[in-house]
Amino acid sequence: MPIDPFKIISQFYDSDSELFAVLVEHSTKVAAKSLEIAKGLAHLHLDMDFIEKAAMLHDIGIFKTRSQEIGCAGKYPYVCHGYLGRELLDGLGLPRQFGLVSERHTGAGITLENIIEADLPLPHRDMVPVTLEEKIICCADKFYSKSPKKRDNVMTRQKIEKSLAKLNLGHAKRFSAWADEFGIY
Numbered sequence: 001m002p003i004d005p006f007k008i009i010s011q012f013y014d015s016d017s018e019l020f021a022v023l024v025e026h027s028t029k030v031a032a033k034s035l036e037i038a039k040g041l042a043h044l045h046l047d048m049d050f051i052e053k054a055a056m057l058h059d060i061g062i063f064k065t066r067s068q069e070i071g072c073a074g075k076y077p078y079v080c081h082g083y084l085g086r087e088l089l090d091g092l093g094l095p096r097q098f099g100l101v102s103e104r105h106t107g108a109g110i111t112l113e114n115i116i117e118a119d120l121p122l123p124h125r126d127m128v129p130v131t132l133e134e135k136i137i138c139c140a141d142k143f144y145s146k147s148p149k150k151r152d153n154v155m156t157r158q159k160i161e162k163s164l165a166k167l168n169l170g171h172a173k174r175f176s177a178w179a180d181e182f183g184i185y
Helices: 005-012 018-039 048-057 060-064 078-091 096-104 112-117 132-141 157-167 169-182
Strands: 065-067
Touching: 005 018, 005 048, 005 060, 018 048, 018 060, 018 132, 048 096, 048 132, 060 065, 060 078, 065 078, 078 096, 096 132, 132 169, 157 169
Parallel strands: none
Antiparallel strands: none
16 A cells, blocks of 8 residues: 555645644654664665655644644643554554554653653553664654744754653653664764
8 A cells, every 4th residue: 555644644634734834844854864864774674665654644643632832722632642643543544553653752752651650641551662663763753843943953962862851761761772773973
């Protein structure tokens, strides 16, 4: 089944809306960064087509959440966008890996322990990247914000680690390990 990320995004977003523009701009940057990281790991023969398409679809669930800053007016807290995106992608009958990328990319992955300790409104299961492709997309996502104030900036590894450490030290450690593995300094 051929997968066209823009056609899929257009099923849920008005292509003339600001939120569509925000999502596509962010996802395009994440896809490019993901491919850049994957090219540095060429000896592993990664599925570049999957990486590009999954990166374009990783944030598809944002419209179901609340984030005035970026124009999301849904009913769920923003932290839910990953698993909500998985539900959308699974519902379309896409291969399971696409939904898993969406579900597992938030933060540097969210553990069941994180969910319980912080009483997050998420299903009680680990949502941490497992495959190399998931880790690459999750890592690449951290370099770009959807926030209007930060949208034109590229985060540095050091800023990402500091930001993730404020969220949870485990997130910062996971990201740092991936950055080391991917040669991002």
